[in-house]
Amino acid sequence: MRQTWRWFGPKDLTSIDDITQVGAAGVVSALHHVPNGVVWSPEEIAKRHEEIATRKDGSASGLTWDVVESLPVTEDIKKQKGDWREHIANYKISMKHLADSGIETICYNFMPVLDWTRTNLRWTVPNGGSCMRFDINDFAAFDIHILKRPGAATDFTNAIADEAARRFEAMSEDEQKQLGRNVTMGLPGSTESMSLEDVQAHLDEYGAISREQLRVHFVNFLEEVVPVAEDLGLRLCCHPDDPPFALLGLPRIMSTEEDYRYILEAVDSPANGMTLCSGSLGARPDNDLPGMMERFGPKVHFLHLRNVKRDSDDIAGSFFEAEHLGGDTDMVALIAAILREERRRKAEGRADWEIPMRPDHGQDILDDLGRRSQPGYPTIGRMKGLAELRGVMTALDHAQWGLARSERQSSSR
Template structure:
């Protein structure tokens, strides 16, 4: 696997030079200052490429885009749909002209990802990302006060949410709101609870089937272009992989991926295989899903989770890379086998880019202020563990 490292741009407190010291072979980034629906330009892409080259003494390059966001107008088929699809196509053309071939995106409505605690304390010290179902329900029911929210939860969760809300002071409520809206596009500070309510309202009449068809319609427009340009688009799973706040979910299971991949059957379209997102759902067997998606796997996120409650939805915390509920060794073995198959077939994409996704804040990460889930030492620890697995499996296969 090609070992890459996510970098959020010049404002990221974990630098490109840190990525180089960690042994990364390439950089994963995006033009985060461009709002969804606006076309990226060759000049702006070149500026970001130059920043990476200068910071790494030309040792690293921008290899994967994460992400080129799909606007809400595209997801909801609003009046700006055609304009935003055209802008997306222009961005793809600019990336192809700039030599960047792998583009990750997601089709999650409103929220790109959701957690209730961005720095949950760990027993040995340090912190981790966590999703607590009772806390999230407390946000939904008692802070956001979403109409009809009580219909989204079982009775035991409603009771736990009421108890959790009663125990929160103003500081705890503000921290919970900040954690939840951190997954919103753009600066979290720019969103109010009224903004969130309004955004949710645009999906009130959209079923999962309608959202899925919007996804397929979008892909039907941009994938032929991507194929002509020699690009690889890859969709990230829902995170978490179950409905939240009444929003439809369409990329949470293997069946979901099969339906969309089958509808848009092209080598230019595939999956971003994320073990942590898929692994947060107990009926997702990540090894089996990796085997099924292997031929269409264009990018890999390797992280692990421990599910703290049964059922769907559930609470979960992000674990060390080799100690969670996902069989990480089994997943990596599947991916290495797929790479060997591609090499034998002479495929240009035989080496699949991966990155160590997320990591605990440990040692000097603590209070360093890095992007939640993206510390320096915690990710390096995860990458080192994953490298060990890859080396052992490679020797076994030799």
């Protein structure tokens, strides 16, 4: 795996100098300051390349911009309303500008209204650190009592609705506002966030869009951009829903293995692929991450490796972001499946045999706790996660004791 690191630009508290010290080979970034739907210009793209390639003292960092995350798909495209055709045209132009600059991989998502969603951005864990958490009861309190979405209570069990009411009554006005800000925070690094009025307006515009109709809109988008990506030598990879279940009465259509199979088969192209995020998909107990890696391996273009710990085996339930080797996903089994896929690609002669990976999210520990970085993206917590993942990778790649040994033993039987 090619080890990369997400960077939000010059305002990121983790500097390019820091990234070189943690041992990453490449950088995952985006032009977060460019409004959604607007063309990414060659000048702005070149500027980001230069920022990544340069240390504070002006010397070369040795880092390259390997993956774009994300080139946003606008709400107009998802709804097929407003300026959606213009936005698709602009998306294609941005893709060309990125390809011309040397970029080969673009990550994006197709989540309606809310992107990644958490109810607590700094939840304290037993060791004194903090992490992000999604609590279904707090989300219900937001949906039913703060957003006041019509019919929201019927989307939750009676037990969750009752607990949500109890929690809402116990919240101060400031706590209610903070919960609303947490839920509507938007894409990491983005300068765009939504008010409650914005959220409700989007919900009204989505109206009665069904799961099937949203799938149609997604396929329509892919039918437009995937042929362009293929011509440009780009790999598009869709990030899963986070969390991977319906929210706000709207369908989420990239939450399960079946969801990915449908989309990858609907527009079958080497350019149409998957961002396998073990944290997002791992929040559902019915997602088999090592199995998904094995079955979708040729179409996995990007990897987010992180772990979550679920409170229950409910499909739509609460979870928190655990240590990279400490959650409900068997990370060793997943990494073994990834390394096997890379070996298969290399033997096949694929130029993209090495899959870019980044240590996704991390718990705030040590000096992270006072830095107030982008939620989920502390320097030390992610560095710890990368070190743990690197240890597993090194052990599994060991010529004598790793996968090669077990493969030799199997073939000799």
